[in-house]
Amino acid sequence: MHKNLLFAPFLYLLSSCTMPAQQGAIPDSTVRHLPAFDLEGHRGARGLMPENTIPAMIRALELGVTTLEMDTHITKDKQVVLSHDPYINHEHDLLPDGSEIPAADKRKYVLYQMDYATIKTFNAGSKFYNKFPQQEKLAVYKPLLSDLIDSVQTHLQQNDLPQVNYNIETKSKPSGDGKLHPAPEEFVELLMGVIEAKGIAGWVIIQSFDVRTLQVLRQHYPHMKTSLLVENVKGLDKNLEALGFIPDIYSPYYRLVTPKLIKDCHAKGMKVVPWTINELQVMQRLKDMGVDGLISDYPNLYLEL
Numbered sequence: 001m002h003k004n005l006l007f008a009p010f011l012y013l014l015s016s017c018t019m020p021a022q023q024g025a026i027p028d029s030t031v032r033h034l035p036a037f038d039l040e041g042h043r044g045a046r047g048l049m050p051e052n053t054i055p056a057m058i059r060a061l062e063l064g065v066t067t068l069e070m071d072t073h074i075t076k077d078k079q080v081v082l083s084h085d086p087y088i089n090h091e092h093d094l095l096p097d098g099s100e101i102p103a104a105d106k107r108k109y110v111l112y113q114m115d116y117a118t119i120k121t122f123n124a125g126s127k128f129y130n131k132f133p134q135q136e137k138l139a140v141y142k143p144l145l146s147d148l149i150d151s152v153q154t155h156l157q158q159n160d161l162p163q164v165n166y167n168i169e170t171k172s173k174p175s176g177d178g179k180l181h182p183a184p185e186e187f188v189e190l191l192m193g194v195i196e197a198k199g200i201a202g203w204v205i206i207q208s209f210d211v212r213t214l215q216v217l218r219q220h221y222p223h224m225k226t227s228l229l230v231e232n233v234k235g236l237d238k239n240l241e242a243l244g245f246i247p248d249i250y251s252p253y254y255r256l257v258t259p260k261l262i263k264d265c266h267a268k269g270m271k272v273v274p275w276t277i278n279e280l281q282v283m284q285r286l287k288d289m290g291v292d293g294l295i296s297d298y299p300n301l302y303l304e305l
Helices: 003-016 054-062 145-158 184-198 211-220 236-243 259-267 280-289 299-304
Strands: 038-041 067-074 080-082 165-170 204-208 225-230 249-252 293-296
Touching: 038 054, 038 299, 054 067, 054 145, 067 145, 067 184, 080 145, 080 184, 145 165, 145 184, 165 184, 184 211, 204 211, 204 249, 211 225, 211 236, 225 236, 236 259, 249 259, 280 293, 280 299, 293 299
Parallel strands: 038 067, 038 293, 067 165, 165 204, 204 225, 225 249
Antiparallel strands: 067 080
16 A cells, blocks of 8 residues: 555544544434544454453554544343443453452353343443453443533534544344344444434444345435454455445454455445454555455554554
């Protein structure tokens, strides 16, 4: 990639200033914004802060990301909550009283079977997480998507920062319908209800491994940007055939990225944004190869690109 593209993130920040983040400003909900080179904070900044929490997203903003990446589930009382797992994860969450979740109960607390008021009582950030030893430990909870958006928009406005994108994943699969989450149609309706109520549709990407939710979006919300997440080795053509349309972004596991894949995606009008890259050398290699963005648990590394 041409060396001038090293400055792309900063050019994006300058161009974004055409929509000033003033107090009370609502992002344009009609323009399809995508940065020239997208620097995404995976689950906020999972390597540095408890994942999918408001502090993780704020830390990512402070590090200059252009997109906040996050996962969503649906609660029993039809709320959209941030969480990667469909249950309270014993590896990094604690019971409301601060005690450990017994291994025998590791999948007991299913979010779709719990009201949000109960989910909020669990501690999602105080337990040491050995996969990410640098994580700052905080007594935090799993936030509602609506509350997360309010916190992010307030932070942007108060600090006169440019608007960022939200890359929101629908965590679903056919085997989980009615057990771990609602059917795709209801999942999408609940998610879009929040996005439209907050007026940020133009700054949102909906991503998923589950082609069904993307297909629902295509049918009922064709103006929404979509990203197909990929971790299989079926190849580009097979994955697009299963999806049934060309999404805005093709988002593969980073080891699947090749110069040919990038060329083929670009020929079809798609950006290529791989996940999850946590080594600076690999980030630079992929950037030089021609990808259109990166997703990382350590957005602090972007400052060294």
